[in-house]
Amino acid sequence: MLSRRMVLRTAAALPAAGVPMDTRVPHAVRELEDKIQAGMAAHRIPGVAYGLRHQGRDYVGGFGVTSADTPQAVGADTLFRIASTTKTFTGTAVMRLVENGHLDLDRTVRSYLPRFRTADETASRRVTLRQVLNHSAGWLGDVYTDTGSGDDTLARYVAELATVPQLTPPGEVFAYNNAAIGVAGRLIEVATGSGYESALRTLVLDPLRLRHTAFYLDELPEASVAVPHGFDRDGNPVAVPEALAIPRSLHAAGGLFSSARDQLAWARYHLGDGSPLLSRRSLRAMRWRPGPGGTLFVELDGAGVTWMLRPTADGPRVVQHGGDLPGQHSGFLIVPERDFALTVLTNAETGPLLTAELFADDWALSRLAGLHNLPATPRTLPDAELAGYEGRYVASQIGLDGEPAQIVLDLVAAGGRLSGRVDGSEQMVLPFYRKDYVLVWAPDGTDSHSRANFVRDPDGTIGWFRYGGRLFRRNPTPAGTPRTTGTTTALLPITLPHPA
Structure with a gap:
């Protein structure tokens, strides 16, 4: 994995070459390509691919x-890890x-996995498949335990x-939950009698002819692969090919490789392109x-069946996901x-900035789809009002080795806003734009x-800070748990100043 010290380092942008699918490219699409290339230069990203559906035409490009x-x-057709868009x-x-009657969204997980449990017996008995898929299952979601590469890896992970x-x-409560999607992957195995990867290929990838989408590179031996990059202390790009590897236990939550062309085909399918799947x-x-x-970097109406559902000021809803792994960061959205x-x-750790x-x-929604975010005008608040939010906030995660760690964030009033600090060093400024947001x-x-x-x-006091979709508990004091100075993205942890 990339060194934590590499995360915010930058390097010189490398030459770019666009390859549009449609040669009659309108001005708005050229604007997008220019925006991408400007972002590559500003954030020093070695490689970017994109797919766009706009006004009835499809465009793909690589830079x-x-x-x-x-x-x-x-x-x-270059392969990238799409990470959590796999969900x-x-x-x-x-x-x-569900359509063929093997699963029911509103039945409990225990209907299919009688031995399923978390530390809370009541919750384990009540949680439904729908709650697993809409990130409201409620248990700790950042569980990255590596349970090996055997065919029992998901069964062991769920145990x-x-x-x-x-x-x-x-x-x-909405709280982004990688572990819950692992449970969904295990339910697919139980319902089909096949391993998760094989079942996904049979149920989804092959019927949709996604030829450049797979869990293993040896399935696509001739494909070009975008290598993850960190940056050295002098700001030079450092290729980190070993960062492409993730445990098989996390495949259901974020294991696919895919290309811009296949991702655009995936988007067209979910826009309703007529496929009978x-x-x-x-x-x-x-x-x-x-x-x-809640929020996951944007405001959300909530999650549907794995899709993040995002309101706009203009009415139409944005259906969104994206993915983050070390050195591989992506975005994906559709507006039906x-x-x-x-x-x-x-393919760089600075990718989230783009x-x-x-x-x-x-920017893209307004120029290409005529839509806008909900308004958010920052305000300054008196210290007395900010006091109700001040405190120490702690999130937890479980690492690849199964060991727990804590992420500690102190929020203090400063200049009419909240200052977010890690080990005394300011990492973020939080201006309010409406109550609790x-x-x-x-x-x-x-x-x-x-x-x-x-x-x-329930008593009306602040209990949690939700950042990056994760819940940071206010003022918990568990003893003896290791501390880190990071937060999490959609799949694996990176450092806290990198919020997107």
Whole structure:
């Protein structure tokens, strides 16, 4: 994995070459390509690929190189780890099994896994498949335990959840949950009698002819692969090919490789391109009945069946995901009411700075789909009002070795806003824009295009800070747990100043 010290280092941008699918490229698409290339230069990202559906036409492009060590041009078929966008494939496979009667979204997990449990017996008995898929299952979600590479890896991973703490009751609070999607992957295995990867290929990948999407590179031996990059102390790009590897236990939550062309095909399918894989009713059902709302860098109405459902000021809902692994960061969104889709794949630890501009900010939505974020005008508040939010906030995670760690964030009032500090060093500034909701700025006041919010306990006091979709508990004091100075993205941890 990339060194934590590498995360915010930068390097010179490398040459770019676009490859549009349609040669009659309108001005708005050229604007997007220019924006991507400007972001590569500003954030020093070696390689980027994109896919766009705009006004009934499809465009794909590649810029820069796959690796600083052995440079090859990035193209529409270059493979990237799509990380957590894999969850939407897992959700789609579940919906196929729902359609044929093998699974039911509103039955309990124990209906299919009688021995399933977390540390809370009541919650273990009550949690449903729908809650697993809409990130309201309530148990600790950042569980990265490596349970080996055998065919029993998911069964062993789910068994390891027996000691994982329950943070909130099922169905009540949105909190991004990688572990829950692992449970969904295990339910796919039980329902099909096949390993997760094989079942996903049979249920989803092969029927949709996604030829450049796979869990293992040896399935695509001729493919070009974008290598993850960190940066050395002098700001030079460092290729880290070993960062492509993740445990098999995490495949359901984030294990796929894919290309911009295949990701655009995936977007078209979920826009309703007429493929018979799922009924239109089931496709829509993946975006119905969102669970509890909150924030995951943007404001959310909630999550449907693995899709993040994002409101806009103009009415149409954005259906969104994205993925983050060390050196591989991507964004993905569709707007069914506008027949619009955008996916962007990057191969550097600074990739989130570009995807934040394109997916959390509304630059792309406003220019290409005529939509805008909910308004958020920062305010300064008196110290007396900020006092109700001050305190120490702690999140937990379980690492690849199964060992727990804590992420500690101190929030203190400063200049009418909250200052987020790790070990006394300011990492973020949090100006409020409405009750319990904040923008996330860098210490120098630069907008990170990110939002976060506080969650109240039943007595009305602040109980949690939700940042990056994770819950940080206010003032817990468990003894003897190792501390880290990081936070988490959609799959694996990176350092806290990197909010997107």
